[in-house]
Amino acid sequence: MxxxxxxxxxxxxxxxxxxxxxxxxxxxxxxxxxxxxxxxxxxxxxxxxxxxxxxxxxxxxxxxxxxxxxxxxxxxxxxxxxxxxxxxxxxxxxxxVKAPKVQTLQDVLSLKEVERLISRTRKLSYQVYFLTTYSLGLRLSESLNLTIADVDSHLMRVHVRCGKGKKDRFVPLPLMTLKALRRYWATHRHPDLLFPGWHPREWPSVSPPPASPG
Structure with missing residues (x-):
């Protein structure tokens, strides 16, 4: 030009x-x-x-x-x-422009494959992250963005915010996942995020005493 x-x-x-x-x-x-x-x-x-x-x-x-x-x-x-x-x-x-109509099925890990993936992961943070992502059916970014307030242990569900299409949704919360999240959260006790080490947001310099998930 x-x-x-x-x-x-x-x-x-x-x-x-x-x-x-x-x-x-x-x-x-x-x-x-x-x-x-x-x-x-x-x-x-x-x-x-x-x-x-x-x-x-x-x-x-x-x-x-x-x-x-x-x-x-x-x-x-x-x-x-x-x-x-x-x-x-x-x-x-x-x-x-007319895309071909191709119907494919996504590869889904079997329960044994997920168990093997988690068992071979040494760090607790990775274990809980993989368990949370798989058991709740979340995308990777959705798991990273989970906060304590999103976990409802009374109704046993998790509030997923701004998912695909910028839409919120609720997903069932297995008891095993809730226990794992509580155990992992006790290791860092972040006042807001469940996976703070992987999130771009910074830790607050001053914050009130945190509450555990759910």
């Missing part, structure tokens, strides 16, 4: 960034979408508002051949939102 095109791209990029932010998109989504916009511009060395249908077909053919279907879908969504939010144009190129 020449100097004028580069300046126009920067202006469009900033407008797109502003629109995504105002529409409540997460920082991760904003980063992915704006990166996809920059990549298609770099591919053709032109501004996105100058792309033709043939160019978009060529670009997505390149993605289909060399990238994962998940990335193809992200690029499609990024360009679609750019056309709608910034250019004020309807997206007319969705049919050029």
């Amino acid at each position: 020449n100097a004028n095109e580069h300046a126009r791209f920067q202006a469009l990029h900033q407008r797109y960034l502003t629109e995504l932010t105002l529409r409540g998109k997460s920082p991760k989504t904003i980063d992915l979408y704006t990166r996809c916009l920059r990549q298609v511009c770099d591919y053709f060395e032109t501004c996105p508002d100058q792309l033709s249908t043939d160019q978009l077909q060529q670009y997505f053919m390149h993605l289909v051949e060399h990238r994962s279907w998940s990335l193809v879908k992200i690029a499609r969504n990024a360009l679609q939102s750019f056309y709608q939010y910034v250019l004020g144009k309807p997206w007319e190129y969705v049919p050029i």
Whole structure:
């Protein structure tokens, strides 16, 4: 791109960034979408508002051949939102990207495999973390974000906050997991987090006496 095109791209990029932010998109989504916009511009060395249908077909053919279907879908969504939010144009190129319908089953560890994983882990923190993640059916980040207040030992459930789709949910709490969490928490007695050593938040310098999970 020449100097004028580069300046126009920067202006469009900033407008797109502003629109995504105002529409409540997460920082991760904003980063992915704006990166996809920059990549298609770099591919053709032109501004996105100058792309033709043939160019978009060529670009997505390149993605289909060399990238994962998940990335193809992200690029499609990024360009679609750019056309709608910034250019004020309807997206007319969705049919050029059609992911194959493949149904797969996720690999699930058997009970013996989980027992072997935990038994071969020496540190108590890892043992309790793996047990919590598996027994509650959580994602890794969801386990790390658990707090003492999320554990309800009376109703025997755990409040999982901001999961997939930024949605909260409750999951059953096995008695074995509750006992393990209490045993591990007694080793660090953090006033808020269940797994403080792995969490980016800092410990508070001054805090009231902590309460045990549940």
